[in-house]
Amino acid sequence: MSVQSPEPPPLPQSILEADARLPDWLAACAAGDRAAFNRLYQATSGRLYGLCLRILREEGRAQECLQDVFLAVWQQAGRFDPARASAMTWLAAITHHRAISLSRRFTRELTADDWTLFLTHAECPDRTDLPDAAQHAPDHDWHLLDRGRLQECLDALRAEPRAAVQYAFWQGDTYQEIADKLATSLNTVKSWVRRALVELKSCIGRGVMPS
Amino acid sequence: MNQTTPQEYVLGLLDQDDDAAFEHLLKSQTIYQKETAEWSLIVAQAISSKTDARTPPGWLWTRIERQITAQAQAIEAASQFGWRMVAAFLAMVGLVVAISITVPKTLPFSGHHEAVLALSETGAPAWQVQGNFKDNELNILVTRSGQVAAGRTPVLWLATQGGQTIAVGRLPTQVGQTLRVSPALWQGDMQATKLAISLEPAQASIGNKPQGPVVLIESWHSLPAAS
Numbered sequence: 327m328s329v330q331s332p333e334p335p336p337l338p339q340s341i342l343e344a345d346a347r348l349p350d351w352l353a354a355c356a357a358g359d360r361a362a363f364n365r366l367y368q369a370t371s372g373r374l375y376g377l378c379l380r381i382l383r384e385e386g387r388a389q390e391c392l393q394d395v396f397l398a399v400w401q402q403a404g405r406f407d408p409a410r411a412s413a414m415t416w417l418a419a420i421t422h423h424r425a426i427s428l429s430r431r432f433t434r435e436l437t438a439d440d441w442t443l444f445l446t447h448a449e450c451p452d453r454t455d456l457p458d459a460a461q462h463a464p465d466h467d468w469h470l471l472d473r474g475r476l477q478e479c480l481d482a483l484r485a486e487p488r489a490a491v492q493y494a495f496w497q498g499d500t501y502q503e504i505a506d507k508l509a510t511s512l513n514t515v516k517s518w519v520r521r522a523l524v525e526l527k528s529c530i531g532r533g534v535m536p537s
Numbered sequence: 538m539n540q541t542t543p544q545e546y547v548l549g550l551l552d553q554d555d556d557a558a559f560e561h562l563l564k565s566q567t568i569y570q571k572e573t574a575e576w577s578l579i580v581a582q583a584i585s586s587k588t589d590a591r592t593p594p595g596w597l598w599t600r601i602e603r604q605i606t607a608q609a610q611a612i613e614a615a616s617q618f619g620w621r622m623v624a625a626f627l628a629m630v631g632l633v634v635a636i637s638i639t640v641p642k643t644l645p646f647s648g649h650h651e652a653v654l655a656l657s658e659t660g661a662p663a664w665q666v667q668g669n670f671k672d673n674e675l676n677i678l679v680t681r682s683g684q685v686a687a688g689r690t691p692v693l694w695l696a697t698q699g700g701q702t703i704a705v706g707r708l709p710t711q712v713g714q715t716l717r718v719s720p721a722l723w724q725g726d727m728q729a730t731k732l733a734i735s736l737e738p739a740q741a742s743i744g745n746k747p748q749g750p751v752v753l754i755e756s757w758h759s760l761p762a763a764s
Contacts, residue, residue: 380588400601430553
């Protein structure tokens, strides 16, 4: 019943170096620099396409997803704020939202463009590298989430809720799809996932609260 | 809906009604906006760190570039149309009528075909579209103005014989406005394409196929020789 989620290999140095340039390229995109947009695409499209494919599981729809994301990024690059998220996380959040929207049978009102604006409401949950990170948000309990914390909290869940929520996280499955995969009722899955999400939120909060 | 959480929305777990209801909440409730945005980043960070990169097809970048070129040109063309209007008045010819619209003026190039597009008799705009197949140019003139449905914008598409849709760009809607489309937009035989108009969400980016309703499809017509 468990869902395998092996740790990925470390990113190659060239990717890390490219990621360090992403904020500059996004700023240049906001100024209309096509060359910077091309570099941004070359550096990130593979990872974002992989994310689209993971959720959508079909090449044509994943291509549509990636195109929508980069059109939105080109138009809304000025909304990226390096104080709120790393550039790669920002791009992945837009991509994940678009992929989930495309994967559902109904139309969501919030587009990829909308999501670039929406993300400005976040503080900086993934920025552990900022020198003044501790000063940012004492009012938020999952501020300073470190990269491994979510996985630790997932691992701490009971087996059934963990399996259910892992399908939601890693496969983008709906409640019904999870119920089918786990051969249980829809209501049971909803109960597991909702309880697991509450526990996750609490766990992440405990892990990042100032001691 | 009472139990709905931002995490469920981010993960796409909700059914259609609850998803729409939560999006409605997101527009007005600051607390939901903040929590949802942060969970979006948390989930994205986690899932992207566990996802292998896959190389997208090479043509996808070309298509994206073409889309942003077309969009930029649509914006530029819609904002500067004066000289084209003068030229249009100098090239008066009688034109084919489609959907009960008589178009009084043509744009000044020869050897072209045209289509006349109109949405309906509800006051929505009508456009005259001329394609110069020799030079791969396409000019659009707004011949009648009116209101498009709230929150929607008309977008012009080319539909190829092979079933591919190519976004030309957002159509201007004020009478007299013109739009010229880049030759770089065309990949194949323009004559074999049809023109289509869809009504897209006004704030949405234009993808590689219509998301909104396609309200019109029109073929090219031969243009009588200019007098």
